[in-house]
Amino acid sequence: MANVEISLKETMTSIEGALGVALVDYTSGMALGTLGGGKDLDLNVAAAGNTDVVRAKVRTMEHLGLKSKIEDVLITLSGQYHLIRPLTGRDGNGLFLYLVLNKATSNLAMARHQLARIEAELEV
Template sequence: MSNFLEQFTTEIKANVPGYIAVTVTEVATGICYVSHSDKADFDPEMASAYNLEVVKAKQGAIKALGLDSKIQDILITLTDQIHIIDVAENGEYFIYLAVDSSKANLGMTRALLKKYKKDIVNEL
């Protein structure tokens, strides 16, 4: 694992309340550059693969509607978790973050993700 991805994962794990899992995934190929989960029964790479389909579907909808817009992030709220899919400005990769909704604050989680995303944007 590259040092900047290792540092990114370490920072997210240590500083995002309710952290469950994180991946950084390439949109074109579905390859995970990095993945980690604090739960043995939560497969972040499988979650990322399914969320890649969500990203591609939304990109297709944007194109079909003729919108001149790009995805910033996609928020999925489950009964006990929050999943954020943060797509890079260039659309080449996304960060997938899952947190426990009873421990996380959505605003703070998004702000922290944005902060740590800056550390990897220039490297990928």
């Protein structure tokens, strides 16, 4: 099992095209840890904003009576992929991993696979 710092570092180094990653508490909108980003990618602002995305999807699923769990949410921009992956482990309830990828240099399928693996090893 890996802690938050190790998992964020592994995400940035093992996923090609990673621009930034955050572990976010979607009950508060606060980033519990971030790595990467920069002046054009404020991960704390993105974390708070994407909390609304997760909350809206969870609420919609409840209204529809869907019992499935969200594996991930993908937002595609002209130059980036934004991947939101709610944690499903015993300690991850209410948390999600948020990953920003360079669309030109990343492999989305591999990134999703790697992020799922990192999530499975993460202990919070």
